[in-house]
Amino acid sequence: DSEKQAYKARIKQLLIDQNAVLVAHYYTDPEIQALAEETGGCVSDSLEMARFGRDHPAKTLIVAGVKFMGETAKILSPEKTILMPTLEATCSLDLGCPIEQFSAFCDAHPDHTVVVYANTSAAVKARADWVVTSSIALEIVEHLDSQDKKIIWGPDRHLGSYIAKQTGAEMLMWQGDCIVHDEFKSNALKELKKQYPDAAVLVHPESPASVVAMADAVGSTSQLIKAAQTMEHDTFIVATDKGIFYKMQQAAPGKNLIEAPTGGNGATCKSCAHCPWMAMNGLQAIEASLSDTDKTDHEIFVDDELREKALIPLTRMLDFAK
Ligand code: CIZ
Numbered sequence: 578d579s580e581k582q583a584y585k586a587r588i589k590q591l592l593i594d595q596n597a598v599l600v601a602h603y604y605t606d607p608e609i610q611a612l613a614e615e616t617g618g619c620v621s622d623s624l625e626m627a628r629f630g631r632d633h634p635a636k637t638l639i640v641a642g643v644k645f646m647g648e649t650a651k652i653l654s655p656e657k658t659i660l661m662p663t664l665e666a667t668c669s670l671d672l673g674c675p676i677e678q679f680s681a682f683c684d685a686h687p688d689h690t691v692v693v694y695a696n697t698s699a700a701v702k703a704r705a706d707w708v709v710t711s712s713i714a715l716e717i718v719e720h721l722d723s724q725d726k727k728i729i730w731g732p733d734r735h736l737g738s739y740i741a742k743q744t745g746a747e748m749l750m751w752q753g754d755c756i757v758h759d760e761f762k763s764n765a766l767k768e769l770k771k772q773y774p775d776a777a778v779l780v781h782p783e784s785p786a787s788v789v790a791m792a793d794a795v796g797s798t799s800q801l802i803k804a805a806q807t808m809e810h811d812t813f814i815v816a817t818d819k820g821i822f823y824k825m826q827q828a829a830p831g832k833n834l835i836e837a838p839t840g841g842n843g844a845t846c847k848s849c850a851h852c853p854w855m856a857m858n859g860l861q862a863i864e865a866s867l868s869d870t871d872k873t874d875h876e877i878f879v880d881d882e883l884r885e886k887a888l889i890p891l892t893r894m895l896d897f898a899k
């Protein structure tokens with residue numbers, strides 16, 4: 578409508594005036610992803626967001642995603658101003674892995690290599706030997722396992738179990754989960770499969786093992802988009818945040834994309850396949866992050882000492898991913 582158009586027009590002008598670029602995650606709302614595309618920004622997973630933000634010449638990055646993505650951007654680009662539409666946008670994995678407890682867990686197993694998911698605070702990253710995203714986790718754990726390293730994995734227990742199973746690596750697991758993926762239900766998925774027997778099932782490995790077990794393809798957001806594009810099937814049942822449908826449909830035009838069920842057994846969903854924190858990145862919030870003269874509610878800062886420590890495992894990942 579016209580109010581949205583007005584916000585979009587203002588954001589476009591502000592991005593130019595402030596030498597800023599919009600970096601959006603696949604799980605943000607379609608109109609935010611479209612705006613990032615239209616303005617020369619990027620839409621991607623957290624690994625690619627980090628790379629794009631670091632390498633882009635803009636002075637300011639607007640990170641439409643959740644807090645750990647803003648922090649990662651700041652760690653990689655301390656000279657840039659990092660703004661977020663709202664600093665309230667966090668992640669259940671980050672919340673469920675407080676540094677004091679996690680650090681004590683690591684201290685109790687000093688002979689283990691600490692591998693943490695990107696969905697963590699700067700402090701947790703600073704305590705880690707490796708940071709990984711879901712698009713590169715399997716390769717990095719394989720690499721460590723081939724050197725006979727014992728691994729501490731945090732915080733996503735589903736992703737950790739999946740990787741341990743695939744690689745055979747010995748992994749001590751932190752018990753966190755993503756409130757969105759944890760809600761996918763295998764029983765309801767079986768019922769849905771009966772209605773669409775020819776559909777391929779695409780699953781993000783933050784989902785429960787029973788759902789992963791039903792997958793025709795398991796992978797990170799980028800890998801699932803690729804799967805929808807390259808697999809022969811006409812219909813896909815997709816178990817990840819529904820924000821992904823915007824890019825997946827672009828990549829696989831004409832194919833039929835169906836949301837995997839989050840209910841089943843009479844249970845109702847809480848997040849219903851859309852991350853409530855990702856959803857906070859609306860047009861109004863983006864406009865505010867650029868136009869507010871007081872940036873207190875938007876700007877990301879990371880303590881210098883933490884930043885330098887967290888940069889080490891993050892750089893390790895980016896170099897490995899090259
Ligand atoms: O679930 C998330 O937040 C994901 C998939 C992040 C990422 O790595 O892009």
Ligand code: SF4
Nearest residue numbers: 668669755756757852
């Ligand atoms: Fe965190 Fe899950 Fe939201 Fe991703 S989708 S930001 S893992 S709560």
